Amino acid sequence: MRGGEAPAGRGAGDDEFIVGTRGSRLALTQTSGAAEALSAYSGYGYRLETIRSEGDVLTGPLSQMGGTGVFATALRSALFDGRCDVAVHSLKDLPAKDLEGLSIAAVPVRAEVRDALCSAGDLPVERLPEGAKVGTGSPRRKAQLLAARGDLEVVDIRGNVGTRLARVRGREDAAETSTQAPDAARGDLDAVVLAGAGLIRLGLEHHISELISTEVMVPAPGQGALAVEVRAVDAEPGTMLGEALAQYDDFAARVETTAERALLARLNAGCSAPIGGLARLDEATGVLRLRSVVCAPDGSSTQSAEAAVEMTAAAPRASAVAAAAQLGAAVAEQLLADDTGLLAHVIDT
Template sequence: MTEKALRLGTRRSKLAMAQSGQVADAVSQVTGRPVELVEITTYGDVSREHLAQIGGTGVFVAALREALARGEVDFAVHSLKDLPTTQPDELVVAAIPVREDPRDVMVTRDALKLNDLPRGARIGTGSPRRMAQLNAYARSHGLDFETVPIRGNVDTRIGYVHQGELDAVVLAAAGLNRVGRSDEVTDFLSVDTILPAPGQGALAVETTADNAELIAALAELDDPFTRVAVTAERSLLAALEAGCSAPVGALADLLTDGQSVKEMRLRGVVGSTDGATLVQLSTTGPVPETHEAAMALGRELATEMLAQGAAGLMGERAH
């Protein structure tokens, strides 16, 4: 007799279905059980408001978590950057698989690079974080472009460029890779230009805290280096008391000597959306060996950023 299928809760977007399908295949290999996708509509999927207005944090997550709590699904897959930084006691992130490319990318008309866009170019993004850093970059490099708030899925956003409504849009490299559209990227934005959202490119596989058997199986998909990196990034975000609608970027990357991992560098940025003020700091140290050590690293950098004036910027949300 075939074993009962595991039910994986997922958002209905093309991107969510793609990344959930990849996790489903991996879980099937680990458990030997079939996995069926259960499509769930979240508030963030149906609201037409800009993310900064509806709160950003949690709007793509609550409905999936409610389905978990009701026993309608066995586990759920989230884009980690969508998860609130506080974790409910009854749920556990059992796996954070190897991270995809964390960078932001641009899809532009005529295959132009960021530095080659004409004066007055219109760049679409739904992210105050991207706006703050793009506008700061424009100020420091003598560029003249306008950032325009947009919503919509990958197809909609790229469509704005193809239809001539915008000169460029900024998207996450990971999302385009997962839906097989990375060939449309015209410019990969260095993390020295734009720091990604905390956890960008990483997935969180969540289940109920009392499901010991599934937690053990999902742990096979966990990547310890990705976990400590995103834990530090999210700890920084939590310490800055910011939801993902605030202009905060963070990236922890592992520094190697070509043979082995030597240290971890954590970088953080907070800025006003007009780019006039940025607080950007980094710290480098041993790779954290525990969850607590990764959390401490994030908190320490956040404390330094607050001392440098980040607190005054946290209220600068896009409207």
């Protein structure tokens, strides 16, 4: 990736745009939906280009590979190199600080924000048997699971959605929806925790035993939202996709995720840190409220903070986004001011 060098935009004579995507079924589903919407708004055709990431090749815990941001790096490189014009990310997987030369030009309507428990016997978290084995690749989910149920055994897992679901007793046939390795484990866990939005987008909501309350498990910043990223010059009005991107951008999703990402950015925390952050806009009152929870990796201690700001209806959109960013920074400042060492430990690890 060429540092801060601004990449060239699309030429005026082009009649289609190229959309970069990872090769997983979930990525293809999310990317295709966004590409169809942008094509409809702009009147241009599109072509999908599969970009392989380091995270798709390497094995081992994501937290040891730089977190889920590892999946975004290859797509961003493809934007800089001109191999694609649009990249569609799960917003929770993007590093909190924007990259010079690129623009998150649209955040469409947000999907389900809650984490989903998929368990043997469709048991909720509170009814899982003592010592139950629960799989997740997320330090945040692990920490909050242990905070709620310290008796659970949390197992680190990798793989696509079907592969993870197949680890649950009674759900082994879920592997048929994935490209699972023949020797991959099946039926060795009591439950797994996945993003509810991903399961719903894939039509696998029948596997959801419980959408975990955000009072029990605060989602990752950006969870349930997509980020449509382009070269900054291609987000300008009058460009091939500029107006389409502006139409595709959803106000509520934009201000909520702006607050959440500003929280992470101020804390200088990676997207794999055991930090939950959820902002919700009450469209009736115009109040945007952000809550954040920091958990020790073993769930032994937690720290939380919350604040709200009123979105002025007549204010320009840019002012509302700026107010959302200030809210995220303010909640981060609360956490930093009240830190007893937990936050510093979590960010360092």
